Amino acid sequence: MRCNTASPHRTAPPAHPARRPLRAGRSDPIIHHTPYRAAKQRREASAPRRNRGRVFVWADFGGEFGGVVVVEREGAADMGRAPCCDKASVKRGPWSPEEDELLRSYVRSHGAVGNWIALPQKAGLNRCGKSCRLRWLNYLRPDIKHGGYTEQEDMVICSLYNSIGSRWSIIASKLPGRTDNDVKNYWNTKLKKKAMAMHHHQQQHYHHHGTAGRGHAGGATIATPPPAPQSQCASYMQPSPASASSAVTTASGDAGSFGAMYSPSHQAAPLGHYNVNTAAPLAEFSAMPTPAAANSWAINMAFEDMFLPELVGGGDFSQADLFGGFGASLLQAQDSRAQSSLQELSACYFPNAQAEMWAAAADHVNVKPPGAGLCPSLT
DNA sequence: AAAGTAATCAACCGCTGCTAC
DNA sequence: GGTAGCAGCGGTTGATTACTT
Structure with missing residues (x-):
């Protein structure tokens, strides 16, 4: 392990392994439901904003269809989706111990986080909700093991x-x-x-x-592949x-x-x-x-x-x-x-x-x- | 000792999957 | 059926540290 613990985000990992509960709808990452799939196909057929300007290759391996689609580019101002938070006003980068404690204590006192987007304000954190979620899931949650892979x-x-x-x-x-x-x-x-x-x-x-x-084909001891x-x-x-x-x-x-x-x-x-x-x-x-x-x-x-x-x-x-x-x-x-x-x-x-x-x-x-x-x- | 390079890993980014309405 | 919005995911980035020259 090259990185030492001097870095603010490299402290000793908590013990107590446990499984992170998957969100109900995502418990099966493989099987996808027809209504959603159909809706998605319709959406993509109408070239949603976030897809514009991108090139897609798709195929049906039954041979019914397949090919390359170039979706027409729209104006740049219309591309992408709205950011989840104002990135200019929220803190970014490594978490301080104080921030960690704020997040930890909030989750401890409120249990499962229902809405990560709303969490920062409730917890008194000047962070993006996604950042809070990531910090909790990848570092603060009490069942994390770091390093020492067997x-x-x-x-x-x-x-x-x-x-x-x-x-x-x-x-x-x-x-x-x-x-x-x-x-x-x-x-x-x-x-x-x-x-x-x-x-x-x-x-x-x-x-x-x-x-x-x-x-050594003719010898008594033939190396066996x-x-x-x-x-x-x-x-x-x-x-x-x-x-x-x-x-x-x-x-x-x-x-x-x-x-x-x-x-x-x-x-x-x-x-x-x-x-x-x-x-x-x-x-x-x-x-x-x-x-x-x-x-x-x-x-x-x-x-x-x-x-x-x-x-x-x-x-x-x-x-x-x-x-x-x-x-x-x-x-x-x-x-x-x-x-x-x-x-x-x-x-x-x-x-x-x-x-x-x-x-x-x-x-x-x-x-x-x-x-x-x-x-x-x-x- | 200094500079350059490699390794590490937390955090970010942008997208998709899914639910709720 | 359509859409908004959030959770989750995987790829990538960049700060930091360790190692090498």
Whole structure:
């Protein structure tokens, strides 16, 4: 950890992990309801102000429609939405301890905040409501953990990133005490590099041993290639279609390289390899070495085959459940509802054509998939 | 010791999703 | 059905610190 505690916003994190309650309407981030979707389509068809001047690429992968829309630009004064507060009059930047205490005491005495926009005035804070919310959720709330990520948490992050891409809120929801911002920062600053390094190591290892094996074909001891071309690390560095989609939405070099790395032959792997009707994967999971036993989880585990059934079940799970009893967790996914959810998720998050389309669109800037990763059949 | 570079992470920004009316 | 408004989300920025030359 490079940053010390001298900075006003880098004090010791509170303990007591607990889950942040999701807003009722957002408890399911995947399924979207038809009335809203239809209303949205109508809205977008009439080119709302905030969309004017932007370029959209959209597609229906059933082939019914798709293309590029350039929305006519309106006058600059008509663009964007009204700001949530007067940014000139509210304080910005790092929070002082006094401000923290004001916010903390307000939330403590009033319980759940119903309206963040109105909070600053009530709490005596000269801050934007959004800023207050962010400060509370990411720093002041008493269940926050900062830093000290465990190997298990690394595994969850990598696995989910491979499966669903940069859906940080979903990933963070599986890590009690972690915030989406924290997980995102952790991935961007540390874990991604670690994964890249592991991926590179894996590729070198496989290339070396594969070649050696062929070279000793006549010998008694033939080097056995790995059972799969990519182990866990390689797998999670193979961007899922979800992350390929993410690559389109950002102009960052990292994301671009992810998009370039996307291989159509690999799509749908994270879910496609997991059959909830067979016990075979369970043996595989139960035989997995624990991180403590393995020198490197990134080398010894097949992340490609790792899927978190909790993602479709929506329930909490403990780390003990996840890593001490993977088989049990997977068995829980064997009921029909979970299975159908799994199939839907698989089809929705990893449609080959969609991934290819967004990968191909990676050259475009300001292009964002409409409801990236969403399944039309679910809407 | 100083300057330059890299790493970290809180905070911001702008958008989307959703609810309420 | 349309719309206003807020919550939530993910990408990005910038201040700060650590490390390197």
